[in-house]
Amino acid sequence: MTEAAVTHSIEHITLPTASLGTERNVTVHRFGTPGARPKAYLHAALHAQELPGIVVLEHLQKRLHEADAEGKIIGEIALVPFANPIGLSQQIMMEAQGRYDLDTNRNYNRGFPDLIGEVVEVIADSLTDDGDENVAVIRTAIGTALEGRKDAREADVLKLRLLQLSHDADxxxxxxxAWEALLHLFVTDVNWPDADDLARQIGAEVVLVDRGNRMMTFKSAHALLWKEVAARFPDHPVPPGSLTAVVELRGQRDVDDHLTRPDADNLYHWLQRRGVIAGSPGPLPEARCEPRSVVGLHRLTAEAGGILVYHRQLGHAVREGETFCHILDPETATRTPVTAPIDGLLYARRSHRFARKGQYFCAIAGDTPIEG
Ligand SMILES: [Zn+2]
Incomplete structure (x- = not known):
C-alpha cells in the first residue's frame, strides 16, 4: 500500500504591530484538500486565559496527523490552537487577563463585524430556489464583505482574520x-437540534439554546447572520451555512490530559460522524441532559460583599428558594443566604471565593425548555 500524501500545512498570519518592537501571529494548522467539503474550523482560547481548548486541540492535532498519514481526511480542517495571542500577552500581577482587551476594556468575544445588512443587500437579486446554491452565494458575499473592511486596530484585525478563516466552514x-464549570454548550436556535449529535458526543451536561444576539459574539457573527438572512428572504431556501457552537470545556484549570484527551477523541469522532474524517465514530452516546432555553439562565450577583461559602457543588440540581451558598461578612459575623431564583442546575461559578457587592459569582441554568 502506498502512503497517502500528507496534507498538513501551517500558516502564520501576522497581525498589525500595535506597539513598537512587537509582532504577533495567529497560527493556523490545515488538514485536507483546500476546498474539500465538509470544512471544519475549530479555535480555542478566544478568551485567552481559557486554556483547556488549547490542550484539546493539541490532542486532536495528533490524531489528525495520523489520519492525514493514512489518507483519511475527506474534508478540510482548519485549527487555530490559540486564537488570541494579544490576550495571552496580558498579565497583571501574575494573573492572566485574557477576557478583556486592556486597551479598550472590550470583551474579546464581542464586537465581531456585523455583516448582516451588507450581505442582505448584496445577495437580494442572486438567490435561487436551490438552498445549496444560496449558501454558496451568501458565503461569497460574506467573504467579499470581510475583504472590504479597513480595520486598523490589532484586536479588530484579529477578529476579522478569525472570521475570514471560518466564514465558509460547515x-x-x-x-x-468558564472559571469553574460543567462541560456545557451554547447554540443558537438556528443550529438546534442539528447540534444534538455534538452535545451527545462531547457529553455536554448543559445545553443552552439562545436566539442569537447583536453583541456580535463570534458565534453570533456566524449563526445570527444565517438566521437573519433566512428570515429576510422567506421565499427562498436559505439553510444555515454552518453549524456554530460554543463548547465550554469546564473550568479554566481543567487542562489535564485525563479530561482533555477524551474531549479531543470525542471531537474527532464527531468530525467522523459529520463526514470530515473517514472511519466509524462508534455509537452515538446518549444525551446527558435536555436542552434548556438561555432565557432561564441566571447569572447571580452578590447582594453583599464577603466570602462565598458554598453548601452545594457544581452539578447540584437546585430548587427555587433553596439556600445553596452564604456570603460571610467577617466584620459583623453575618451570613447572607444566597437562594436559587429558579429550579435548575448550578453549573458554573467564579473560582474566587471573595465577592464584592454586585459582582457576578455563579450561574444557574434554569429548567426552562426551549421554545417551539
Ligand atoms: Zn470564554
Missing part, C-alpha cells in the same frame, strides 16, 4: 471555558 467550534 462546522465551526469556538472552544471556551
Amino acid at each position: 462546522l465551526v467550534l469556538d472552544l471556551h471555558s
